[in-house]
Amino acid sequence: GENVEQHPSTLSVQEGDSAVIKCTYSDSASNYFPWYKQELGKGPQLIIDIRSNVGEKKDQRIAVTLNKTAKHFSLHITETQPEDSAVYFCAEGRSQGNLIFGKGTKLSVKP
Amino acid sequence: DTAVSQTPKYLVTQMGNDKSIKCEQNLGHDTMYWYKQDSKKFLKIMFSYNNKELIINETVPNRFSPKSPDKAHLNLHINSLELGDSAVYFCASSQGQGRYFGAGTRLSVL
Numbered sequence: 659g660e661n662v663e664q665h666p667s668t669l670s671v672q673e674g675d676s677a678v679i680k681c682t683y684s685d686s687a688s689n690y691f692p693w694y695k696q697e698l699g700k701g702p703q704l705i706i707d708i709r710s711n712v713g714e715k716k717d718q719r720i721a722v723t724l725n726k727t728a729k730h731f732s733l734h735i736t737e738t739q740p741e742d743s744a745v746y747f748c749a750e751g752r753s754q755g756n757l758i759f760g761k762g763t764k765l766s767v768k769p
Numbered sequence: 770d771t772a773v774s775q776t777p778k779y780l781v782t783q784m785g786n787d788k789s790i791k792c793e794q795n796l797g798h799d800t801m802y803w804y805k806q807d808s809k810k811f812l813k814i815m816f817s818y819n820n821k822e823l824i825i826n827e828t829v830p831n832r833f834s835p836k837s838p839d840k841a842h843l844n845l846h847i848n849s850l851e852l853g854d855s856a857v858y859f860c861a862s863s864q865g866q867g868r869y870f871g872a873g874t875r876l877s878v879l
Binding site: 692704 | 800814863868869
């Protein structure tokens with residue numbers, strides 16, 4: 659298929675809890691998987707990415723995991739804070755620099 | 770300095786009008802893009818330019834025309850605006866697979 663499947667579409671957690679967003683891609687040749695955070699009234703910003711030669715990458719409270727066999731990758735946010743509230747997009751990097759975005763997950767962190 | 774800047778931030782206009790959105794990047798990137806984000810937040814690529822050559826055009830109506838006077842600029846011109854054109858339009862640039870987005874232009878067609 660053409661699209662990247664992203665779930666859930668909305669996610670509400672209590673401050674301090676963890677949040678997990680999952681994406682499934684279709685092209686086994688894809689080798690780059692970034693995650694973008696879009697705050698209200700702003701453009702998407704890259705927060706973390708992973709390439710197909712590694713299975714996990716961490717940056718403070720954010721981690722991304724990749725399962726190439728199952729063609730899944732996930733974003734994990736630990737110790738969530740209200741400022742983590744935003745729309746998060748996964749993306750699949752295909753050939754010739756083509757980037758296919760998921761449909762987004764609206765994360766709400768309740769204080 | 771803002772890496773990718775686009776103007777205007779808001780654009781309200783009547784159906785049938787012609788409008789332009791400007792974009793500039795100061796990152797020295799070779800490729801620039803235009804994306805459309807609808808009310809459901811779906812991000813869809815419209816165009817990309819690499820060294821002044823169009824390399825992607827995702828079945829966008831020919832009322833939309835990208836214009837790149839140089840590597841740092843990619844403007845979007847829209848003719849005969851329709852109600853369905855209302856959306857947020859994002860400019861982006863890249864040097865490789867990552868994308869650097871502008872803050873967006875919210876277009877409202879009345």
